Amino acid sequence: MGMTSAEPTATQAEDQARPQAKAKPPTPRERARTQTIADIIRLGREHLAVHGAAALSLRAVARDLGVVSSAVYRYVENRDELLTLLLIDAYNELGDEVDAAVESVPDQDFAGQFRALGHAVRAWAIREPASYALLFGSPVPGYQAPGERTTVPGTRVIVRLVGIFDAAFRAGALAAEVTPAVVIPPALAEDLAAIRAEMNLAAPDASLARGVLAWTSVFGAISFEVFGQYGADTFAAREELFEHQLGVLQGVVGLQG
Amino acid sequence: MGMTSAEPTATQAEDQARPQAKAKPPTPRERARTQTIADIIRLGREHLAVHGAAALSLRAVARDLGVVSSAVYRYVENRDELLTLLLIDAYNELGDEVDAAVESVPDQDFAGQFRALGHAVRAWAIREPASYALLFGSPVPGYQAPGERTTVPGTRVIVRLVGIFDAAFRAGALAAEVTPAVVIPPALAEDLAAIRAEMNLAAPDASLARGVLAWTSVFGAISFEVFGQYGADTFAAREELFEHQLGVLQGVVGLQG
C-alpha cells in the first residue's frame, strides 16, 4: 500500500518541490481520496484473488465500495490503471517477503539464501495464485505494463537473486568450475557482459548464465505447480519435489552448501 | 483439425456402433455441419492468435463467419467449449511438431532428441504465443478443461520426453551417477515409483526427478521468453541463451552427447 502515497501526481510533486511550504499536512479531502484509492486497491486484490485477473471488473469493485460505477473513474483512470496498481502492489509484496526470507539467513550462507528465496517465492505464489498469474503468467491481452512504474518493483527478485550469486562469488563460495562445462557463444557473452557492467557484477559468464537458468527454472517449477501443469494426482509430495529441484539447481549454479 | 472428425457425439458413436450399416457416407447436412465447426475452430484460432484467449469472443467469430451470434451456438455449446476445441487443437499441433522433430534425429542420439524436443517446443511457442499462453500460462478464470478430452493430447510432450530419457537409460546412455547428488526424500520417491509403474519405466529415482526438473526448466525458460519476463533489451541472443540452457540441462539429466 505504501506506493500510493509514494506516487504523487506531477502537480503534487511540483507543489512539494516548493520550499518547505505546508506540503506536509494533507487536507481532509486528500486524506479521503488516498483512503478511497487504498480501498479500491484492497477490493481489487480481493476480486483478483477470488475471480482472477480477466474477471476483474471496475463495476464490481464499485459495488463493493458502495458507489456507482462511474464514480470510481474519479480515482482510477481505467481498468488498466487498476491492473497496474495491483501489479505494483503484488510485486512489492513478493519483494518484501523475499527480502525478509533472505535476510533471515546468515550472511555467509549463500546456498541457504538461495533456497530461502526460492521457498519464499513459492510460498507467496501458492498463497496468491491470481497475483502470481498476473505477474508471471500469460500477459493480459491488450495490456502493456508501464515500464517506468513497474520495472523497479518487478525486478526485485532477480536483483536479489543475482546479488546472492555475486556475493557468493566475491566470497569465494561459488564453484570456479561448473559442471558440466557448456560453451557460451559470443553473442550470449555480449549480453552477459552488458548485464555484468550494468549491475556491477564480478561473476564470470558461466556463473551468470547458470544464474539465469536457476532463475527461469525456479519460476518454471513454481508456474507448473500453481498453473496446474502437473496432473492432479501426479505429485503428492510437491514440497519435497520443489526442495529437490532447488537442491539440484543449487549444485548447478555452483553454490556449495 | 483431425480431432473434429475424431470427436463423434455420443449419439453418433452409438450409430456407428451398429453393425457396418451405412455409417460411412455422411449426409450433406453432416458434412456441412462438420465444415462449419472446422471453420469456427479456424476463425477461433485466428482470434486467439491476434487478440488472446481472454478476448476470444463468440460474437466476433460469428461476425467473421458471416452469421448472427446466436447461430454459432448450434455448433458450439458455449465459449468454454470453443476454448476446449482450441486447446485440443493446439496440444495436437504442438505434439505433432515435437514428434516430427524428435523423429528426425537418429534413434540412438538421445541427447540430440532431447534438444530437438526443446527447440521444437520453443519454436512453436514463439510462433503461436497465444496458443502457448492458453496451454501453459495462467489458467483462464472459471474455465476448467475437461480432463477426459484434454489429458491425452496435453501429455504428449512430457510422455515423449520421458520416453527419450527412459530409452536412453535402457540403452546405457544415461549417466548412472548424476552430479551433484541430491537425496530424494521418501515421499517424493513414492510419487516417482507410481510414475515408474504407470508409465512402465526403468530409470531410477534420481534420473526421473532430474527429468522432471528438465521438463519444468525447459518450459520455464520458454515461458519467460514468450511472456516477456526478460526485459526488452536484456537478452539479444535468445536463441543462444536457450541453447545454452538446454546444454546445461542435458548435462544435469545425465545425457552425454
Next chain:
DNA sequence: CAACAAACGAGAGCGGCGCTCTTGACATTG
C-alpha cells in the same frame, strides 16, 4: 461571511459481451 471553483456521486447512455428463447424458412425423410 459570502462567492467561487474544484472535487465529487449519481444517473443516463453507448457499444460490446455471453447466453437464451422464439419464430419462420428450409431440407430430409417416411
Next chain:
DNA sequence: CAATGTCAAGAGCGCCGCTCTCGTTTGTTG
C-alpha cells in the same frame, strides 16, 4: 405430401468498460 428435424435470425437479459452531464458537497479566497 406431410411430418420431422435443422437452421439462421432476431429480440432480449444482465453483465462489462467507459463517457458525459447534472446537481451537490467541500474547501478556499476575496
